[in-house]
Structures are given as structure tokens and as C-alpha cells.
Amino acid sequence: MAKAHPPTPPRAHYQKIKDHLVRDMARGRYPPGALMPSEAELVVQFGVSRMTVNRALRELNDSGMVNRVQGVGTFAAPMNRLASTLTIRNLHEEIEARGHQHHAVVHLKRAETVTAALSPRMGLPVGAPVFHTLIVHFDNGVALQCEDRYVNPARAPGYLEVDFSQITPTQYLLQVAPLWQAQYAIEAGHATRKEARLLGISVAQACLIVQRRTVSRNTPITCVRLVHPGALYTLQGQFKP
Amino acid sequence: MAKAHPPTPPRAHYQKIKDHLVRDMARGRYPPGALMPSEAELVVQFGVSRMTVNRALRELNDSGMVNRVQGVGTFAAPMNRLASTLTIRNLHEEIEARGHQHHAVVHLKRAETVTAALSPRMGLPVGAPVFHTLIVHFDNGVALQCEDRYVNPARAPGYLEVDFSQITPTQYLLQVAPLWQAQYAIEAGHATRKEARLLGISVAQACLIVQRRTVSRNTPITCVRLVHPGALYTLQGQFKP
DNA sequence: CAGTGGTCTAGACCACTCG
DNA sequence: GAGTGGTCTAGACCACTGT
Structure with missing residues (x-):
């Protein structure tokens, strides 16, 4: 089980995990600062490899949605700031x-x-x-x-x-x-x-x-x-x- | 060969690859629009796995430094705009x-x-x-x-x-x-x-x-x-x- | 068709933090 | 020590693009 089925168009596994976590944050399941599921938990929950879970969490971290601390865990970001990409064009x-x-x-x-x-x-x-x-x-x-x-x-x-x-x-x-x-x-x-x-x-x-x-x-x-x-x-x- | 030696502090492989490519772009080796090395080429050049090369290129793509087109290749981005993260704080x-x-x-x-x-x-x-x-x-x-x-x-x-x-x-x-x-x-x-x-x-x-x-x-x-x-x-x- | 990138796996070793 | 995240590998299948 856990084959590499969805290649690109339906939706990548890592994207599904991101969407799922974001939805739960929006629903208030993970209020700001809350401890989110660990990589190991998401691995069993979604039946994917840790690399895939890691990518989902890493991208959420890079975009500021969560904060990850090595040795501690992943936490829902405060969301008290609005960050936007401001493009100063020529x-x-x-x-x-x-x-x-x-x-x-x-x-x-x-x-x-x-x-x-x-x-x-x-x-x-x-x-x-x-x-x-x-x-x-x-x-x-x-x-x-x-x-x-x-x-x-x-x-x-x-x-x-x-x-x-x-x-x-x-x-x-x-x-x-x-x-x-x-x-x-x-x-x-x-x-x-x-x-x-x-x-x-x-x-x-x-x-x-x-x-x-x-x-x-x-x-x-x-x-x-x-x-x-x-x-x-x-x-x-x-x-x- | 090709062991997983540098864990975090020295510098991750994917980061070295990013730095190398960015330096070459800055030196004019890859002018805007130029075709950059393929993943396979970087795999042999750096002696790492394709996942690692892929992460380097993907992050450069996400940050707008290069443009990747499936089935075609990776191209140096025009760099004609300055994009910045503007944080509107509380x-x-x-x-x-x-x-x-x-x-x-x-x-x-x-x-x-x-x-x-x-x-x-x-x-x-x-x-x-x-x-x-x-x-x-x-x-x-x-x-x-x-x-x-x-x-x-x-x-x-x-x-x-x-x-x-x-x-x-x-x-x-x-x-x-x-x-x-x-x-x-x-x-x-x-x-x-x-x-x-x-x-x-x-x-x-x-x-x-x-x-x-x-x-x-x-x-x-x-x-x-x-x-x-x-x-x-x-x-x-x-x-x- | 060959070559490209997109995604995924099932392991692995490491550094870090906590109790 | 157990549990966390950070990184990496050597394969794999797929979709897409070009010739």
C-alpha cells in the first residue's frame, strides 16, 4: 500500500497535507501557538513517507504558517501579521x-x-x-x-x-x-x-x-x-x- | 561514496548547490533566460542524489530566481524586478x-x-x-x-x-x-x-x-x-x- | 523517442530538546 | 533516554516537451 499514484494533476500528497493542516488551522483546531501533529503522526495518518510529510511542513514553515523547532515540534504560527510579497517593478x-x-x-x-x-x-x-x-x-x-x-x-x-x-x-x-x-x-x-x-x-x-x-x-x-x-x-x- | 555527512551546521548540500548557481548567475555565466544545468547534470557534478538537486532548484524556482518548465529545462530568471516581503504588522x-x-x-x-x-x-x-x-x-x-x-x-x-x-x-x-x-x-x-x-x-x-x-x-x-x-x-x- | 522536471518511497544518520 | 525536526540516498513512476 501507499503507492506513488497521484503524479501531478489530481493533487500531490504533500499538497493535500498542506491543505488539510491549513483547513484545520482555519477551523480553530490549531489556535496560534498550538502544537501541531509531528511528522511521524502525519506519516501514519496519511500513509505517506516522512519525506513527503516533511516537505509539506517545511513549505508551511517557509511561508510562515507554522513555526518548527528542531527537537521540540511544529507550532501553529500566530498569524498576527500579514506578510505580502511587494514587487517593486521597473x-x-x-x-x-x-x-x-x-x-x-x-x-x-x-x-x-x-x-x-x-x-x-x-x-x-x-x-x-x-x-x-x-x-x-x-x-x-x-x-x-x-x-x-x-x-x-x-x-x-x-x-x-x-x-x-x-x-x-x-x-x-x-x-x-x-x-x-x-x-x-x-x-x-x-x-x-x-x-x-x-x-x-x-x-x-x-x-x-x-x-x-x-x-x-x-x-x-x-x-x-x-x-x-x-x-x-x-x-x-x-x-x- | 556520497554519504550523508553534513547534517546541518557546515552547510547542507542543497544549500551549496543553490549558492553555487546563484554565484554563477551573479557572475554572468547564466544571463537572464539562459538554460541552466539539468538536474541530471548537477547530480553528477555534485555527487548527490536527484532529490537533493531537485530541492535546490525547486527553492530557487519558488523564490523566483529561476524558471522551471517541465519537459524543457531550468532557465535563469530575468531578475528585472525586485520582490520583497512586506510585512504589515499589527x-x-x-x-x-x-x-x-x-x-x-x-x-x-x-x-x-x-x-x-x-x-x-x-x-x-x-x-x-x-x-x-x-x-x-x-x-x-x-x-x-x-x-x-x-x-x-x-x-x-x-x-x-x-x-x-x-x-x-x-x-x-x-x-x-x-x-x-x-x-x-x-x-x-x-x-x-x-x-x-x-x-x-x-x-x-x-x-x-x-x-x-x-x-x-x-x-x-x-x-x-x-x-x-x-x-x-x-x-x-x-x-x- | 530521449530528455526534462514533479513526485514519491523506505530506509538512514544526525542534531537538537526535553525530562 | 525518547522524541523531535534536518538532511540525505538510490532507486522509482509519471507527465510533459521537444525532435
Whole structure:
């Protein structure tokens, strides 16, 4: 008994076990923090091998539905947080996906030296060379984003030669230094006077401001401030259990 | 040969394979879209079983680093988007985690009927009963969030009896209807006059506005509008490859 | 058809935690 | 010590895709 019957389409064993456990959690059988069945118990209950049970529980653990502790057991996760995959897409791609036209105006593209204020954000010493660009992105002629970016020259030597009306800095940097590690902060605020002028908005207008620092292989790549006029730009996402 | 030596601490075989492939992708050996080694090839290259290779590739696939197509092969993913897990935490928990004091003031808690404007958002017919709360949350006495929430009575019959100075609506709803599916939108905007008054801010102040609709088992649970005075509230996250 | 990935088994050894 | 999870193997059958 316990043959390897369901190959793919009906439903994999490990998936059935996941579904079963999730259903029981939803029914309140395993309230937050409750001890869930051990692998050995599920093996006999479902008549499958431990590898299969292990995969089900491991995937539930990876998705945050349960917490596993070696030597102790598997516990229903508190479910007191909503975690969602937020995809920060390339702006160009995003605009084209809407069937709109994207174009960018480069207001500044030059080498500078790191100031005391920038040093901690970029992780470079004061006085070190740094590339600086200021670009406004348009969606069908409407200013959608003001991108104020500093780039580590050591990681993207050719940055200043790139034609940013053809390729976005994000696209270029992903090519020369892929596999980022990024930290970001999203908040509401107001554009600076200069940013407001470039975006054609009032400084009183609420803006969605994203600040992002990215690091690759332990060296800083870039830090950027993205200012979007409110009501024009929305981050959307979805959470699924 | 090929014993099961590295149990956990040194580094698991499947993890070594993942690291190796990720490093090669970062070095440009597998540009976006490139065909990556098959499971059989990696089996001989690393001297491990196919299950182990399969786990490495499956996890890379799950995290979006590669794309696998049955019958065809494994391909390096485009890497043209940054995906990040954004965790929307319970506000109470978040404030306490900062070592601050949280309290809430309930300005409205009653049953109403669904209006034409609300109907599509809640997924309930016009005229149906609906619970409505308006609560302001404070962090050390500073108004941090105005929470305007509608709740489906069918899914949370006891909602109006809850003491929301002791437990947040989010906490309560997670208890009675766990395992949400949620859609959210984050944007910058301005508070309404009423919201501004409750938060003690000016309507000119930029605010971070989160709108969230949640569904559980195909029935709507709640929809909420959260208004945070800008500069007081930041969503943060991190992306790792 | 050969080659790919998707799933599964019945064992195994290990590290960890608890009483 | 017994019980837990973490990892691994050497096979296996299947579905899918291409030529």
C-alpha cells in the first residue's frame, strides 16, 4: 500500500497535507501557538513517507504558517501579521504594461564627491567619488516619479555613459550588479522645492516617497530617493495564506 | 561514496548547490533566460542524489530566481524586478515592540446599512447590515493612525461587543476569521477634514494611506482605510536574493 | 523517442530538546 | 533516554516537451 499514484494533476500528497493542516488551522483546531501533529503522526495518518510529510511542513514553515523547532515540534504560527510579497517593478516595464508611453528627462548626470550627509547612507568615505543623477520619469507625458540617485562608481564604472532616456538606471544597475540586497522605506511626505518644480506640482501636494539602499556582495551599489505625486502612484499587493 | 555527512551546521548540500548557481548567475555565466544545468547534470557534478538537486532548484524556482518548465529545462530568471516581503504588522504589537505605549480611542462603533458606494468594496448588497468602527490609535499619546473600518456581520457577529481599547480590530478579526486573503493599496494623500480633526493634524499634511480589503473563504470580512500622518509612519522592508 | 522536471518511497544518520 | 525536526540516498513512476 501507499503507492506513488497521484503524479501531478489530481493533487500531490504533500499538497493535500498542506491543505488539510491549513483547513484545520482555519477551523480553530490549531489556535496560534498550538502544537501541531509531528511528522511521524502525519506519516501514519496519511500513509505517506516522512519525506513527503516533511516537505509539506517545511513549505508551511517557509511561508510562515507554522513555526518548527528542531527537537521540540511544529507550532501553529500566530498569524498576527500579514506578510505580502511587494514587487517593486521597473518603472519602465510598469508603464508599458499599462499600455502607456514612458519617457525620461535627465536633469543631472555627473560625478561628485561624497558629503558628510551622504556618507552613512552610501557607506562610502567623505570625499570619495560618487555618481549622481536626477531624472524625472513621465507616463504619457505626466510626471510620475522624480528619481534622485547616487551610485558607487566602483560597482558601475560606466554609469555616466549610459543614455537614461533609453534605459532606466534600475535596469542598467541590475545588469552590471545583479542580485541585490535592498532596504527600503516607504512614507508619505512632501517634495522639496526643486523636486516640486521638476514634477510640476506644488510643494503642498502629498507625495509617496520611497528611499532604497542597495548592496551587492557587501559593497554598496546605490541609494535612491523616489518621489511620486500622491494619487498618481499606488503600491499594490496581495496576501494569500 | 556520497554519504550523508553534513547534517546541518557546515552547510547542507542543497544549500551549496543553490549558492553555487546563484554565484554563477551573479557572475554572468547564466544571463537572464539562459538554460541552466539539468538536474541530471548537477547530480553528477555534485555527487548527490536527484532529490537533493531537485530541492535546490525547486527553492530557487519558488523564490523566483529561476524558471522551471517541465519537459524543457531550468532557465535563469530575468531578475528585472525586485520582490520583497512586506510585512504589515499589527499596530499594537509594533508600538509595544518600540517600547512605547499604545492606546486607542473609539469614536464610532455601530451597525449601519451598506450604501451604494460601499457595496462594491465590501462585496455586500446595498441595504445589507454592516458594522462600522472609527478608531484612532496613539503611540505614546501621539495620534498615529485613523482606522475607518467596515466589517461583515456574518463573519464577525460579536464585533460590536469587543472592547477596542484592549484589543485592536485586526487582532480580533484574525481570531474569528483567520487565514485572510487581502488586497491592499498604499498611496500618499490627504486626510479628510474629519480625519484631520481626529488626528489633530492639518488637512494639508501629507498622509500615508493604506486601503485593505480582506476575504476569507470567499466571503468578504472587512475593508479598512488607514490614515497615517506622514513622517510618523514608515513601511520598511528588505529584499534578499 | 530521449530528455526534462514533479513526485514519491523506505530506509538512514544526525542534531537538537526535553525530562 | 525518547522524541523531535534536518538532511540525505538510490532507486522509482509519471507527465510533459521537444525532435
